[in-house]
Amino acid sequence: MSDAWQVYKFGGSSVGTTGRMPKVLELIAAAPRPLAVVVSALGDTTDWLILCARSAEEGNISQARRELTQVRELATATARTVLNGQGQKGFKHDLDEILTPVERLLSGIELTRECSPRTLDSIISVGERISVTVLARALVERNVPAIPVDARDFVVTDGTHGAATVDKAATAEKFAAVLPRLAGQVPIVTGFIGRSREGHTTTLGRNGSDYTATLVAGLLKASAVTVWTDVLGVMTADPALVREASPVDRLSYDEALELAYFGTRMFHPRTIIPLRECGAALVIRSTTQPTAPGTRIDATGNPDPNRPTCVTSLERLALLGVQSRRTGLSKPLGGRILAALGEAGVRVWMTTESTLGQSFSVVIPESDMPKAKQSISEVLAPEIQTGDLRIEPMLSPVTLVTLVGENMARRPNVAGRFLNSIGAAGINVRAVAQGASARSISCVVDADHTALAVRTVHGAFNLSHTEISVLLLGKGVVGGSLLKQIDQQNKALGREHDVQVRLVGVGSSGGVLFDEHGLSTDKAVELQKSAIEEGKAVKDVISLLGRLAQLPNPVLVDCSAAPGMEKLYLAAFNQGVNVVSANKQPLALPQAERDGLLGQARKHFRAYHYETTVGAALPVIETLKNLVRTGDHVITIEGAFSGTLGYLCDQLAQGQPLSVAVRTARDLGYTEPHPRDDLSGLDVARKAVILARELGLRLDLTDVELKPFVPESYLKESDPEKFMQSLTALDAEFAQRVAASKAQGKLPRYLARITPGAAGAKVTVGPVDVETAHPASSLRGAEAFVAFHTERYKEYPMVVRGAGAGGAVTAAGVLADILRLAQNIRGRG
Numbered sequence: 001m002s003d004a005w006q007v008y009k010f011g012g013s014s015v016g017t018t019g020r021m022p023k024v025l026e027l028i029a030a031a032p033r034p035l036a037v038v039v040s041a042l043g044d045t046t047d048w049l050i051l052c053a054r055s056a057e058e059g060n061i062s063q064a065r066r067e068l069t070q071v072r073e074l075a076t077a078t079a080r081t082v083l084n085g086q087g088q089k090g091f092k093h094d095l096d097e098i099l100t101p102v103e104r105l106l107s108g109i110e111l112t113r114e115c116s117p118r119t120l121d122s123i124i125s126v127g128e129r130i131s132v133t134v135l136a137r138a139l140v141e142r143n144v145p146a147i148p149v150d151a152r153d154f155v156v157t158d159g160t161h162g163a164a165t166v167d168k169a170a171t172a173e174k175f176a177a178v179l180p181r182l183a184g185q186v187p188i189v190t191g192f193i194g195r196s197r198e199g200h201t202t203t204l205g206r207n208g209s210d211y212t213a214t215l216v217a218g219l220l221k222a223s224a225v226t227v228w229t230d231v232l233g234v235m236t237a238d239p240a241l242v243r244e245a246s247p248v249d250r251l252s253y254d255e256a257l258e259l260a261y262f263g264t265r266m267f268h269p270r271t272i273i274p275l276r277e278c279g280a281a282l283v284i285r286s287t288t289q290p291t292a293p294g295t296r297i298d299a300t301g302n303p304d305p306n307r308p309t310c311v312t313s314l315e316r317l318a319l320l321g322v323q324s325r326r327t328g329l330s331k332p333l334g335g336r337i338l339a340a341l342g343e344a345g346v347r348v349w350m351t352t353e354s355t356l357g358q359s360f361s362v363v364i365p366e367s368d369m370p371k372a373k374q375s376i377s378e379v380l381a382p383e384i385q386t387g388d389l390r391i392e393p394m395l396s397p398v399t400l401v402t403l404v405g406e407n408m409a410r411r412p413n414v415a416g417r418f419l420n421s422i423g424a425a426g427i428n429v430r431a432v433a434q435g436a437s438a439r440s441i442s443c444v445v446d447a448d449h450t451a452l453a454v455r456t457v458h459g460a461f462n463l464s465h466t467e468i469s470v471l472l473l474g475k476g477v478v479g480g481s482l483l484k485q486i487d488q489q490n491k492a493l494g495r496e497h498d499v500q501v502r503l504v505g506v507g508s509s510g511g512v513l514f515d516e517h518g519l520s521t522d523k524a525v526e527l528q529k530s531a532i533e534e535g536k537a538v539k540d541v542i543s544l545l546g547r548l549a550q551l552p553n554p555v556l557v558d559c560s561a562a563p564g565m566e567k568l569y570l571a572a573f574n575q576g577v578n579v580v581s582a583n584k585q586p587l588a589l590p591q592a593e594r595d596g597l598l599g600q601a602r603k604h605f606r607a608y609h610y611e612t613t614v615g616a617a618l619p620v621i622e623t624l625k626n627l628v629r630t631g632d633h634v635i636t637i638e639g640a641f642s643g644t645l646g647y648l649c650d651q652l653a654q655g656q657p658l659s660v661a662v663r664t665a666r667d668l669g670y671t672e673p674h675p676r677d678d679l680s681g682l683d684v685a686r687k688a689v690i691l692a693r694e695l696g697l698r699l700d701l702t703d704v705e706l707k708p709f710v711p712e713s714y715l716k717e718s719d720p721e722k723f724m725q726s727l728t729a730l731d732a733e734f735a736q737r738v739a740a741s742k743a744q745g746k747l748p749r750y751l752a753r754i755t756p757g758a759a760g761a762k763v764t765v766g767p768v769d770v771e772t773a774h775p776a777s778s779l780r781g782a783e784a785f786v787a788f789h790t791e792r793y794k795e796y797p798m799v800v801r802g803a804g805a806g807g808a809v810t811a812a813g814v815l816a817d818i819l820r821l822a823q824n825i826r827g828r829g
């Protein structure tokens with residue numbers, strides 16, 4: 001066993017939450033020796049003591065006493081969980097001794113209506129003294145040799161009450177005198193408090209107990225300080241913003257310092273600096289999960305070049321900029337502005353300066369805006385009056401988002417990826433700065449983009465699984481298969497691709513069941529049905545978009561065949577939600593409306609993926625886009641775009657009656673919800689229009705020369721069942737037609753042809769009898785094919801061929817479109 005001291009520090013959450021004290025005792029009993037323990041006040045004791053003082057100051061002594069009673073009750077209840085009867089009696093006596101002077105102080109405050117910082121320090125110091133007393137007593141009861149130590153006996157400070165500065169030399173001298181009486185015992189030391197040279201009680205400010213722990217570690221030359229708290233360690237991001245944030249196993253002192261500067265509330269820079277000086281490690285561990293390793297902060301940190309990088313955010317800030325109209329200002333801007341702000345007591349979180357010093361901006365607390373503006377206006381008054389300088393309108397509230405990691409300096413393109421990911425999420429970056437150490441890069445974003453920015457950066461640096469939040473509309477053939485596929489694939493997606501698809505909503509025409517915490521993919525359909533029955537489903541999907549937009553990588557997935565979805569898509573893009581759609585209708589709207597839809601997606605940097613609208617999961621649209629993007633010239637696109645009609649043609653050729661084949665196609669999930677949309681040729685015409693527009697052709701559905709698969713007179717029936725029944729009247733006619741084709745050595749097919757031309761595009765859709773040499777003659781079942789005849793593919797066209805309809809294949813295409821979002825986010829696409 002090493003002879004080096006260990007220091008354990010327990011925060012208010014560890015000692016003040018009912019039931020946690022026994023765990024603290026166990027941890028101390030099992031800890032390596034020699035050990036010193038530093039404790040904070042129980043739970044919210046410090047806040048209650050401050051309230052007491054404030055109530056007394058307002059003259060409300062009875063309220064002050066009530067608040068003090070709360071302090072007493074928590075202490076007594078805690079003592080009851082760890083002390084026997086005798087111990088509780090002894091503790092009651094200690095408690096009276098500690099609290100009686102407070103009662104006297106409160107009466108004094110009430111009389112004078114004034115609570116000086118010095119008096120307040122005396123009052124709030126009792127919190128830590130209570131914790132130390134109960135903890136030391138409980139340890140002694142368990143035969144652990146422990147001794148309560150009042151840090152005021154050795155922590156010497158200046159007289160700045162509320163945030164005193166420690167006099168290290170005087171403290172070391174006093175500690176040397178205290179040390180001998182600690183021999184062989186576990187000192188239980190009050191955190192947070194000290195005594196001024198004049199002999200008054202002082203407090204050390206925010207994270208004061210941590211600071212005491214690091215001081216004690218330095219004095220004892222300890223090898224490590226373990227801070228026991230209620231989180232698993234330093235997380236890759238605030239879990240309240242990034243659900244998938246995970247604990248970081250190791251950090252260097254320098255990384256920890258950057259994190260402390262840029263917003264982590266877990267420790268203060270002041271805690272790290274003394275540790276770096278004495279070389280003791282800081283370990284953050286969870287009292288509730290003590291077997292978890294937590295985070296170790298030391299000189300080396302994590303040597304793995306691929307170790308995680310953390311993202312922090314500092315909120316409630318303002319961005320203030322000053323702009324010069326002249327080059328070569330006689331007095332540099334930055335120094336003057338910072339000096340003025342320093343004098344006014346304004347904390348500056350970030351500065352940026354243009355190369356020639358023409359403009360300078362600072363990020364400051366939002367609450368200091370008036371003070372900051374006033375002080376800068378005064379210092380720059382001469383130039384402002386002559387019009388040489390201008391103070392820009394302040395931007396607030398803004399958030400400072402920072403990526404922190406030792407490994408950043410050694411990796412290329414960190415800044416590029418950081419800013420690209422934020423830009424790709426449609427977030428406006430207001431200012432950027434990279435630390436001189438290249439251990440951090442920060443940017444300023446509008447406050448309402450905080451969560452999205454933190455999540456985006458977290459995902460972009462592969463800190464965890466990228467989560468995609470899906471609201472699915474339509475749970476029929478395609479939507480139902482999609483739910484099964486998400487269920488089956490999610491584990492492998494997480495394991496092999498660091499992606500998780502989280503279903504947060506399911507909807508049908510009856511309404512949507514939405515739960516941002518996630519819905520189980522196998523129960524969602526049933527739950528949604530019950531929600532409709534119980535009147536709990538949300539009818540207005542648009543009203544859910546705001547909630548969806550707050551979730552990681554939100555996407556609306558349209559697997560319905562409903563008309564009018566474009567309104568919903570527009571609202572989705574406006575609110576920052578991506579869209580994946582198998583629904584062809586929005587893309588077949590009149591040209592201007594379709595262009596408007598795509599334009600809105602682009603404007604808001606949202607994805608609109610719709611690969612399955614032509615040929616189900618066949619890579620038709622992406623292939624065409626690539627041909628166009630790479631500058632190929634398309635001469636003709638020809639194909640059998642309908643799985644249903646392909647299937648019908650094949651079945652008819654095999655002697656099946658039309659009416660039977662249509663019903664089977666419907667049962668196999670090939671047809672549209674109303675098979676009339678297939679047999680009218682409308683579905684194929686929509687697909688042709690979608691492809692033609694990808695070519696840049698400007699045309700509408702009405703421009704398509706369309707011959708339906710069945711006579712017009714059959715297409716009036718709006719009820720799908722009656723429509724299918726009516727087709728029996730066509731069975732004989734279709735059998736004859738097929739026999740006649742065959743007699744000529746041909747086969748019936750239903751084809752589309754798109755021909756761009758100087759005189760205008762020509763798009764035809766209709767039945768064709770094809771020779772056996774035609775590529776469509778060999779199609780079987782619901783196979784579709786699309787042939788691209790282009791300048792580069794003139795002799796041998798590029799052909800995409802395979803199943804063109806069906807729930808499983810289409811759902812796979814929809815899922816692939818959803819996953820493309822993750823690829824783009826993570827920059828792997």
Ligand SMILES: NC(=O)C1=CN([C@@H]2O[C@H](COP(=O)(O)OP(=O)(O)OC[C@H]3O[C@@H](n4cnc5c(N)ncnc54)[C@H](O)[C@@H]3O)[C@@H](O)[C@H]2O)C=CC1
Binds near residue numbers: 559583643673
């Ligand atoms: N089945 C296939 O092979 C392919 C289908 N598609 C397209 O996928 C979409 C879905 O097709 P299927 O699943 O076969 O149809 P389906 O009829 O089996 O399912 C459609 C679902 O949408 C729901 N729905 C209707 N109106 C709605 C609304 N306003 N909001 C939310 N849900 C609503 C219905 O309740 C139904 O559950 C259609 O747009 C279709 O054109 C695309 C490629 C292939």
Ligand SMILES: N[C@@H](CC=O)C(=O)O
Binds near residue numbers: 613641
């Ligand atoms: N009903 C459609 C489904 C795919 O788009 C078809 O049969 O092709």
